[in-house]
Every structure is written in C-alpha cells, then in structure tokens.
Amino acid sequence: MNIPFILFFVCALLAVAGAVMLILAREPIHSALALVLVMMSLAVLYLLLGAEFIAAVQIIVYAGAIMVLFVFVIMLLNAGVEERTDFSKIAKYAGLPLAFFLLLWIGHWLAHAPAGAVIANGGSAPTVAFSTVELSKQLFRPYLFPFEATSILILIAILGAWVLARKEE
Amino acid sequence: MEFISQHPVLVVSLVKIAVLLFIVMTALAYLTWAERKIVAHIQSRWGPYYVGAHGLLQPLADGIKFLFKEDVTPPVSDRLVYVLAPFLALSLALTAIALIPFGPPDVQVLGQSVFIVSNLDIGLLFLFAITSIGVYGVALAGWSSNSKYPLLGGLRSSAQMISYEVSLTISVVGVLLLAGTLNFNGIIKGQEGYWFHFIPRWHVVPQIVGFLCYITAAIAETNRIPFDLPEAETELVAGFHTEYSSFKFAMFFMAEYANMITVSCLATILFFGGWLSPFPDIWRWQLFLPGAGLLALGAYCAWDTVAEMRGIARIQLAVVTLLMLGGGAICLIPPVAAVIQGPFWFTAKVLAFLFFYIWLRGTLPRFRYDQLMSFGWKLLLPVSLANLVITAFVIILPLLRHG
Amino acid sequence: MIVPVSYYLVLSAILFGLGVVAFVFKRNVITIFMSIELMLNAVNLAFVAFARAHNQLDGLVFVFFVIVVAAAEAAVGLAIVITLVRNRESLNVERVNLLKF
Numbered sequence: 001m002n003i004p005f006i007l008f009f010v011c012a013l014l015a016v017a018g019a020v021m022l023i024l025a026r027e028p029i030h031s032a033l034a035l036v037l038v039m040m041s042l043a044v045l046y047l048l049l050g051a052e053f054i055a056a057v058q059i060i061v062y063a064g065a066i067m068v069l070f071v072f073v074i075m076l077l078n079a080g081v082e083e084r085t086d087f088s089k090i091a092k093y094a095g096l097p098l099a100f101f102l103l104l105w106i107g108h109w110l111a112h113a114p115a116g117a118v119i120a121n122g123g124s125a126p127t128v129a130f131s132t133v134e135l136s137k138q139l140f141r142p143y144l145f146p147f148e149a150t151s152i153l154i155l156i157a158i159l160g161a162w163v164l165a166r167k168e169e
Numbered sequence: 170m171e172f173i174s175q176h177p178v179l180v181v182s183l184v185k186i187a188v189l190l191f192i193v194m195t196a197l198a199y200l201t202w203a204e205r206k207i208v209a210h211i212q213s214r215w216g217p218y219y220v221g222a223h224g225l226l227q228p229l230a231d232g233i234k235f236l237f238k239e240d241v242t243p244p245v246s247d248r249l250v251y252v253l254a255p256f257l258a259l260s261l262a263l264t265a266i267a268l269i270p271f272g273p274p275d276v277q278v279l280g281q282s283v284f285i286v287s288n289l290d291i292g293l294l295f296l297f298a299i300t301s302i303g304v305y306g307v308a309l310a311g312w313s314s315n316s317k318y319p320l321l322g323g324l325r326s327s328a329q330m331i332s333y334e335v336s337l338t339i340s341v342v343g344v345l346l347l348a349g350t351l352n353f354n355g356i357i358k359g360q361e362g363y364w365f366h367f368i369p370r371w372h373v374v375p376q377i378v379g380f381l382c383y384i385t386a387a388i389a390e391t392n393r394i395p396f397d398l399p400e401a402e403t404e405l406v407a408g409f410h411t412e413y414s415s416f417k418f419a420m421f422f423m424a425e426y427a428n429m430i431t432v433s434c435l436a437t438i439l440f441f442g443g444w445l446s447p448f449p450d451i452w453r454w455q456l457f458l459p460g461a462g463l464l465a466l467g468a469y470c471a472w473d474t475v476a477e478m479r480g481i482a483r484i485q486l487a488v489v490t491l492l493m494l495g496g497g498a499i500c501l502i503p504p505v506a507a508v509i510q511g512p513f514w515f516t517a518k519v520l521a522f523l524f525f526y527i528w529l530r531g532t533l534p535r536f537r538y539d540q541l542m543s544f545g546w547k548l549l550l551p552v553s554l555a556n557l558v559i560t561a562f563v564i565i566l567p568l569l570r571h572g
Numbered sequence: 573m574i575v576p577v578s579y580y581l582v583l584s585a586i587l588f589g590l591g592v593v594a595f596v597f598k599r600n601v602i603t604i605f606m607s608i609e610l611m612l613n614a615v616n617l618a619f620v621a622f623a624r625a626h627n628q629l630d631g632l633v634f635v636f637f638v639i640v641v642a643a644a645e646a647a648v649g650l651a652i653v654i655t656l657v658r659n660r661e662s663l664n665v666e667r668v669n670l671l672k673f
Contacts, residue, residue: 064298075308
C-alpha cells in the first residue's frame with residue numbers, strides 16, 4: 001500500500017460517493033455540489049495518471065465554469081425539492097441484478113482477456129507526466145482543424161444561448 | 170532524528186507550511202491595519218492609534234472581538250451550504266499562496282529548497298484553477314443566506330468574477346509566450362539579465378499593456394474598489410456576506426485579503442521579476458540594503474519610543490525597536506545578507522503592490538454594475554486579446570522570416 | 573507498484589453506470605443534464621487511462637475536445653431549460669409531454 005494506491009482509492013471512493021449523492025439528493029443544488037465533488041476527484045485521478053494539463057483544464061473549465069453555470073441556473077430558476085419517484089417493479093427486480101452481472105462480466109473480461117492483460121498490468125515503470133509542450137504541439141499541428149472548428153462551435157453556442165434565453169419583446 | 174533524514178521531503182514541507190501559514194496570517198492581520206491607516210491618512214485623519222503604539226495592536230483587538238461575538242444564524246435555506254461557503258473561500262485563498270516562490274530555488278536545507286513550498290510544472294494554470302473555484306464561495310454564500318440582499322450581491326459578485334477571470338487569463342498569456350513555460354521558477358529565470366546593463370529584463374517592459382489589463386482584471390477579481398459594488402455598504406448592505414457574523418464573517422474577510430496578497434504576488438512574479446533584484450549584480454552594495462533598511466526603521470522606532478507618551482505603548486515600541494535593530498544587525502552579516510536578498514526584494518515588490526491596492530481604495534469612486542460589466546466585456550477582453558495577438562506576431566515574425 | 577490501468581477503467585464504468593441510472597430515474601431537467609455531464613466525465617477518465625496505457629498523447633487531445641464540446645452543450649442546454657421553464661412553469665420533465673401519444 002503506497003501513496004498512489006491510497007490516493008487512488010480515496011479519490012475513487014469520493015467520486016462514487018459524489019455520483020451516488022447526485023442520484024439520492026433531494027435538492028438540485030446538492031446534486032450540483034456532488035457533481036463538483038466528482039469532478040475534483042477526477043482531476044486528482046488525472047494528476048495520478050500524469051495528465052497535468054488535462055487536470056488543470058478540468059478544474060478551470062468543467063468545475064469552475066460549466067458547473068458554475070449550472071449553479072447559477074438552479075439559483076435563478078429556484079429549482080425546488082425533487083419529488084419522490086416510484087421505481088417500476090421491472091427496474092428494481094430485474095434491472096439491478098442484470099446490471100450487477102454486467103459489471104462482473106466486464107471485470108472478468110478486463111482481468112483475463114489477452115488484450116485485457118496488457119491493460120490490466122499497466123507496466124511497472126514510474127509515471128512520467130505528459131508534457132504540456134508536446135500536447136500543445138499535437139493540438140496545433142495534426143489536430144489544428146478540430147481546434148479551430150471547436151472555436152466556431154463555441155461561437156455558435158454563445159449565439160444560440162443568447163437567442164434562446166433573451167426575453168420576448 | 171533518523172526519521173528526519175529518511176523523510177526529508179515530508180519534514181521540511183511540514184515546517185515550511187507551518188512557517189508560511191504563520192507569516193500569512195500575521196500579514197493578513199496587519200494588512201487590515203495598514204489599510205485602515207493608509208485610507209485614513211488619505212482622508213486627512215489618523216486611523217487607529219489608541220490600541221497599541223500607532224494602533225499596531227488593533228488587529229489583535231479585532232481578532233478577539235470576532236472570536237467572542239455572538240454567532241447569529243439566520244433562518245437559512247440550507248445549513249450545510251451556509252457553513253461550507255466561508256470555509257471554501259478561505260481554504261482556497263490560502264491554498265493559492267502555497268504555490269508562490271518567495272526566493273531562489275538554490276537555497277536549500279536537507280536537499281529541499283527553503284523558499285519554495287511547491288514547484289509545479291503547471292503552477293500558473295493551477296493558480297487559475299484555484300481562482301475559478303473561488304467563485305463558488307461567493308455564489309453559495311449569497312444563495313444560502315435566504316435573503317434578497319445577499320442573493321443579489323452574491324449573483325452580481327460571482328458574475329463579475331467570472332467575467333473578469335477571462336481577461337485575467339488572457340492578459341497573462343503574453344507573458345507565457347515570452348517565458349515559454351508555466352513554471353514560476355522558469356518565468357522568473359526568463360527575467361534575469363539587463364538591457365543596456367542597468368534596465369532589468371522584466372516582463373513589464375515588453376508587456377505593459379498586458380500588465381495594465383492584468384492589474385485591472387485582478388482588482389475586479391478580488392472585488393476591491395473601484396469594482397466592489399456587490400459588497401459596497403451604501404448599495405447592498407454588505408453584499409453576499411450580510412447574513413454572516415463573527416467567525417464566518419472573519420473568514421470571508423481574511424479570504425478577501427488573502428486573495429489580494431495572492432494577486433499581488435502573482436503580479437510581481439509574472440511582470441516584475443519575482444525575487445530578482447532591480448539593480449545589476451555587480452553593484453555589490455545592494456547586499457547590505459535589507460540590513461540598512463531594517464536599521465533605519467529601528468532608528469525611527471527608537472526616536473518614536475522617546476517621543477511616545479503612554480507607558481504601555483512605550484514598552485511596545487521599545488520591543489519593536491530592539492527587534493528591528495537586532496534583525497538589521499543580523500542581516501548585515503554577509504552570508505545571511507546573501508540568502509535574504511531574494512525574499513527581501515519579493516516582499517518589497519509585493520508590499521508596493523498592496524500599497525497600490527490600498528491607495529486605489531482610498532482614491533477612486535466605484536463603478537456602477539452595468540458600467541463594470543460593459544467595461545469587462547467590451548473593453549478589457551478585446552484589449553487583452555489584441556495584446557495576445559500582437560505579442561504572438563512579434564515573437565513569430567523573426568522565425569517566419571528565417572524560414 | 574503503480575495503479576493498474578484497469579482499475580481506472582472499472583471506476584469509469586461505475587461512474588458511467590451511475591450516470592445512466594440518474595438519467596433514467598430523475599425527473600428534474602437540470603439533474604438530468606448533470607447526469608449527462610457525469611457520463612461525459614466517466615468517458616474522459618477512460619480516455620486518459622487509455623492514453624496512459626499506450627503512452628500516447630492522442631487520448632488527451634480527445635479529452636480536451638470532449639471538455640470543450642461539453643461546455644458548448646451545457647450552455648445551449650441550459651438556455652433551452654430556461655426557455656422551457658418560461659413556457660411550462662415547471663422543471664418536471666414529465667410535464668413536457670405535448671408530443672407524447
């Protein structure tokens with residue numbers, strides 16, 4: 001049990017706890033805060049995997065901008081308490097066991113299939129972090145067209161959000 | 170003892186964190202004192218002068234007052250979020266200070282650099298990440314207080330913060346293009362050297378527009394005058410922290426000043442050379458500057474002790490005088506003087522920026538909210554973008570010409 | 573001994589499954605949107621894990637684009653939610669049933 005393992009299990013537990021709180025929370029604001037918890041623990045997991053730039057971008061963009069947008073909308077719309085929903089019988093008695101068996105089967109495949117072994121071991125070399133300079137070179141040379149296309153996508157999103165949300169005169 | 174030699178990283182880091190926390194808390198307390206004194210002198214009055222000599226024990230009195238005040242909890246809509254918000258604000262503000270390098274990395278104890286708590290390769294990006302999460306403290310505080318004024322103040326304040334955050338990040342990218350790295354030590358290393366042998370190669374000279382954009386966006390980001398409409402007293406009672414009392418209010422207060430300190434530290438690192446000295450290295454007399462400065466301050470305190478009338482204040486001033494003279498004498502010893510150069514210049518620059526912040530507070534009127542938002546989106550963002558594009562062109566033009 | 577990549581993939585599968593459960597069973601429109609963001613995050617984790625397993629940067633580039641597209645989608649989606657609330661006065665997704673037969 002060394003530090004990476006402990007950190008992984010703590011963050012994995014936090015992420016799953018956040019996801020479960022998202023489902024079980026009565027108020028939407030608690031669901032939003034639970035999702036922020038999930039995103040922060042995922043950022044730490046990205047750091048463990050050596051992707052420092054992606055961890056920083058996850059916090060700045062996802063947790064710091066997108067979730068702030070969600071929180072603003074919840075506050076502005078005064079989203080109230082969630083009504084209790086009745087699970088259908090099929091979902092409770094057939095769905096959950098099926099999901100559990102699906103998870104077991106995926107785990108078995110991951111551990112025993114030949115391609116799975118490569119992925120399962122992961123090697124024992126220490127993690128060398130991905131370099132930000134190399135990542136930016138990838139973004140601006142091979143992937144330049146998608147990069148510029150996403151900027152146009154963001155422009156379209158801004159225009160769409162403005163048109164949809166303005167008051168009808 | 171062997172625990173220390175087996176785990177040098179852990180032990181040295183813990184000691185550094187403890188010392189840094191102590192220094193930052195004291196600096197926060199005395200920053201409030203300095204603000205009240207300076208704003209008072211700008212307004213032709215004295216400011217706190219009664220509690221200690223020159224009011225120097227005023228922060229202590231304020232701290233005791235905050236601890237013993239009654240903690241009134243209004244009928245909030247959500248207890249968890251109400252209690253969480255000030256903790257979030259303060260812990261994020263203090264975390265940001267851990268990334269700042271206070272001196273050169275080659276001064277070391279047990280193989281760990283003394284003046285740098287953490288040296289991340291993406292230090293600057295991580296600092297912006299912490300600033301982004303800081304918006305939650307304000308928004309959640311405003312919403313959970315279950316009252317009109319905090320809600321409006323919180324929403325306005327967080328909208329202002331996320332608007333100016335964009336200009337803040339873009340105005341810094343010009344510096345990144347010049348430095349080539351996100352690491353703070355790398356950015357400071359890129360500012361070594363001198364033009365014409367006496368003008369330091371600080372980034373403020375080529376990036377003056379970027380610096381002006383940065384400092385404007387930073388003042389808006391920390392909700393200070395002239396951008397503090399969401400928490401102005403005449404407008405919205407106290408904005409998002411209206412319904413907080415005693416210790417939780419003190420936490421918001423401390424978080425605001427800690428943000429101010431962080432932003433000033435960032436400005437000195439990015440634009441003013443961090444811990445580098447403005448004088449060329451061959452001027453050896455600058456080694457004795459910290460010591461001489463402390464001795465001069467000690468002499469002033471000695472004169473003040475003689476001139477002071479009240480007994481208790483006189484004793485306090487005598488203690489301060491002895492500390493300053495002793496510190497000055499220690500700083501004149503050459504090995505200590507060489508080590509203390511980095512932190513001395515860094516502290517001097519940060520103090521200059523904090524004085525500038527407080528000076529602005531005493532002098533300028535505040536923006537109206539719509540003026541504030543249109544300034545942020547319609548003026549500051551295009552100017553930062555233009556600065557970025559022009560900087561990029563200037564850097565890449567020689568490379569294009571040589572093929 | 574580093575953490576094996578398959579651990580990250582199992583976590584990603586669990587988070588994705590929880591996102592699907594939240595999507596199916598919740599009735600507040602904004603919570604449904606948040607479950608979509610949860611699913612996207614689980615997928616991001618899988619991408620980064622695979623990038624580490626094969627030691628290539630292309631996984632990270634894709635994660636970057638997924639985050640950007642999620643931002644654009646959240647902006648437009650929340651604008652739609654605001655319009656919905658203006659017209660239907662309720663955030664319950666079962667009230668949006670004019671086209672249901």
